[in-house]
Amino acid sequence: MKNHLTLVDHPLVQHKLTIMRDKDTSTNSFRRLLREISQLLAYEITRELPMTTRQIETPMGPMDAPTIGTKKLALISILRAGNGLLDGVLELIPAARVGFVGLYRDEETLKPVQYYYKVPSELSSRLVIALDPMLATGNSSVAAIDLLKESGAKNIRFMCLLAAPEGVARMKEAHPDVPIVTAAVDEKLNEKGYIVPGLGDAGDRMFGTK
Numbered sequence: 645m646k647n648h649l650t651l652v653d654h655p656l657v658q659h660k661l662t663i664m665r666d667k668d669t670s671t672n673s674f675r676r677l678l679r680e681i682s683q684l685l686a687y688e689i690t691r692e693l694p695m696t697t698r699q700i701e702t703p704m705g706p707m708d709a710p711t712i713g714t715k716k717l718a719l720i721s722i723l724r725a726g727n728g729l730l731d732g733v734l735e736l737i738p739a740a741r742v743g744f745v746g747l748y749r750d751e752e753t754l755k756p757v758q759y760y761y762k763v764p765s766e767l768s769s770r771l772v773i774a775l776d777p778m779l780a781t782g783n784s785s786v787a788a789i790d791l792l793k794e795s796g797a798k799n800i801r802f803m804c805l806l807a808a809p810e811g812v813a814r815m816k817e818a819h820p821d822v823p824i825v826t827a828a829v830d831e832k833l834n835e836k837g838y839i840v841p842g843l844g845d846a847g848d849r850m851f852g853t854k
């Protein structure tokens with residue numbers, strides 16, 4: 645992808661995002677909308693996948709038909725909120741391998757602490773799409789991408805639903821080679837590292853925890 649930041653301002657995405665932001669939206673609706681938006685973001689993040697052709701026979705005759713040139717794709721869910729994006733994307737790209745990075749945010753320091761890491765083999769030859777709905781301080785996203793690069797990943801893209809300007813700047817500084825695709829860049833972070841106006845805690849809202 646050419647740009648470091650791609651804002652998906654499609655009306656369907658923006659309309660669904662507004663419903664998700666509303667504090668009165670139920671867990672059930674929040675999860676369904678996140679799944680739907682994840683597929684629209686996936687459409688955008690895969691727009692420039694390398695293509696090739698293969699010979700097929702239509703009922704009318706032979707055709708050199710376009711097909712995606714890379715079979716090597718890895719989706720990496722940054723736990724736990726990344727799972728809210730994972731299912732929808734996996735439905736669109738069912739052959740993708742899947743990995744998980746478990747990081748929680750220390751509420752005092754706002755720094756990420758790793759508790760789980762399991763990713764597919766041969767990351768160096770895969771297009772890796774990291775999934776995390778909220779790019780807030782950027783601390784956990786940067787740490788997750790650090791880990792993926794340590795595992796050999798060279799071609800990484802980052803999908804999120806909402807970003808704060810601070811998180812985008814932090815990612816650009818640490819990982820300028822990792823394009824970000826998001827539905828919105830909000831105003832700012834508050835003193836607790838939450839995105840404002842945002843939508844609250846994405847994990848709590850999608851899983852109904854508090």
Ligand code: URA
Binds near residue numbers: 838843846
């Ligand atoms: N994580 C969330 O779930 N929400 C925020 O606003 C920031 C980080």
